[in-house]
Amino acid sequence: xxxxxxxxxxxxxxxxxxxxxxxxxxxxxxxxxxxxxxxxxxxxxxxxxxxxxxxxxxxxxxxxxxxxxxxxxxxxxxxxxxxxxxxxxxxxxxxxxxxxxxxxxxxxxxxxxxxxxxxxxxxxxxxxxxxxxxxxxxxxxxxxxxxxxxxxxxxxxxxxxxxxxxxxxxxxxxxxxxxxxxxxxxxxxxxxxxxxxxxxxxxxxxxxxxxxxxxxxxxxxxxxxxxxxxxxxxxxxxxxxxxxxxxxxxxxxxxxxxxxxxxxxxxxxxxxxxxxxxxxxxxxxxxxxxx
Numbered sequence: 001x002x003x004x005x006x007x008x009x010x011x012x013x014x015x016x017x018x019x020x021x022x023x024x025x026x027x028x029x030x031x032x033x034x035x036x037x038x039x040x041x042x043x044x045x046x047x048x049x050x051x052x053x054x055x056x057x058x059x060x061x062x063x064x065x066x067x068x069x070x071x072x073x074x075x076x077x078x079x080x081x082x083x084x085x086x087x088x089x090x091x092x093x094x095x096x097x098x099x100x101x102x103x104x105x106x107x108x109x110x111x112x113x114x115x116x117x118x119x120x121x122x123x124x125x126x127x128x129x130x131x132x133x134x135x136x137x138x139x140x141x142x143x144x145x146x147x148x149x150x151x152x153x154x155x156x157x158x159x160x161x162x163x164x165x166x167x168x169x170x171x172x173x174x175x176x177x178x179x180x181x182x183x184x185x186x187x188x189x190x191x192x193x194x195x196x197x198x199x200x201x202x203x204x205x206x207x208x209x210x211x212x213x214x215x216x217x218x219x220x221x222x223x224x225x226x227x228x229x230x231x232x233x234x235x236x237x238x239x240x241x242x243x244x245x246x247x248x249x250x251x252x253x254x255x256x257x258x259x260x261x262x263x264x265x266x267x268x269x270x271x272x273x274x275x276x277x278x279x280x281x282x283x284x285x286x287x288x289x290x291x
Contacts, residue, residue, distance in 0.1 A: 022208070027139060030086040030093075032072070037084060037093050039073065044082035054080075060245035077268045078106050092137060092268060099262035111265045118229045118257060123179040126229050127270040129156060130264060131177065135161055137267045142214060160210045160221065172212075174205040174221040181230035182256075184239040195236040198226055199243055206251060223252050231257040 024033035044063065046054040055076060063074050073085045084093040103111060118126065127145055135143055143161040159175040176198060184195050202224050209218040226232070226240075232254050241249055 030089045030091045032084060032093055040084060041082045044074065045075075046076075046080055047212050047269075059161065063177045069286060078266065079104060083268060089136075094137070094268055097266040098177075099259070099266050100265070103262075103265065105208075105266050106289065111261050113271055113275045113277060114261055114264060115257075117272055118260070120273070121157075121179070121229070121272075123177060123229075125272070126179055127177055129274075130260065131227065133269050134260070134264050134267065135159075137269055138263070139163065142212060158264070162212065170212075170219075171222045173223050173225055174210070175225040175227055175231075176201050177206060177227045180226045182226070182232045182236045184233060184235040195239050198236075199240055202226065202240075202244075202252060203248070205228060206248060221251075221252050223253055225255055227255045227260070228257065228259050229260070 006260040018036070018039075020041060021033055021036040024035055026033040040063070044056060044059060049056050049059075052058045060074060060082075067074055067084070068087070071087050073087055074082055075085060085091070085164060086093070115132070116131070118130075121129070132143055132145060140163050143159060145159050158177040161173050161175070163171045163173065165171065178198070181193055182198060203222050206221055209220055211218050211267055237254060240252065244252065
C-alpha cells in the first residue's frame with residue numbers, strides 16, 4: 001500500500017504510532033513517556049521552520065491547541081529544544097540529563113547567573129527558589145520544607161521528601177541546608193558553618209521519624225542530604241566520615257555548590273527571578289516621548 005499518497009491512511013498510521021508511544025512506561029500523569037518527548041523535540045526542530053521564524057510560533061500554537069486539552073504545554077528552552085510542561089504541577093518533562101557533561105555557552109551563562117544568585121541569597125531563598133524546584137524536577141515527591149516557623153519541630157531537617165523506586169517502594173530523605181561554605185575549622189568563620197554542627201543535626205535527622213500524610217505512617221529517614229550553597233571542603237567530608245559509624249556513613253549524601261549549579265542548569269529549570277539578567281536599557285534615540 002502506498003500510504004504516502006493516501007492522506008487518511010497516513011493519519012491513521014501516525015495516530016497508531018503516537019498511541020504506541022504514549023502507552024510506554026512513564027513516571028506518572030505529569031511525565032509523558034520519554035519516546036514521545038523525543039518525537040516532539042525532533043518534529044519541533046527550529047531548523048525545520050517553514051515560512052516562520054526559528055521560534056516557530058505557528059507550529060507551536062497548533063501543537064499547544066492539542067496538548068492543552070490534555071493538560072500540557074510545549075515551549076522552547078534556552079537551548080532551542082522543545083519541552084513539555086504539565087500545566088497543573090508546572091513539571092517540565094526533560095530527557096535524562098548528565099550534570100557532568102560539558103556545558104554549552106548558553107548553559108554556562110545560566111550557571112554564572114545562578115552562581116551570582118547563590119552568593120547573595122538567603123538560606124530560605126536557596127531552599128524555596130533553587131532546591132525545591134530542582135528536587136521536584138529530579139523526581140522527588142511530597143517535598144516539605146520546615147521553614148523558620150517550624151524550626152522547633154524540625155529535628156535537624158530543613159526539608160524532607162520521598163522518592164518512589166521502580167518497585168513502588170519508598171525511600172525517605174532529610175535535607176540539612178547551609179547557605180555558605182562547610183569546613184572542619186574548630187570555629188565557624190563568617191559565611192561558613194562548622195561540620196561539627198552538621199554532624200549533630202545529621203544524627204538528629206536520622207533518629208527522628210517523619211509523618212507521611214499520604215501513607216498515614218511515621219517513617220525514619222533513609223538518607224540525609226548535606227547541602228551547601230558554598231564549598232564542602234575535603235577536610236569537612238573526612239571529619240564527618242571519621243566520626244560516623246559505618247551504617248550512618250552510608251546514609252549521608254553530600255551536595256555542594258558545584259553539584260547544585262550543574263544539576264539546576266542541565267534540567268533546564270527557569271532561573272530565580274533575582275538571578276535573571278536585567279533587560280538592556282534602550283538607547284536614548286529610540287525612546288519615544290510620552291506625548
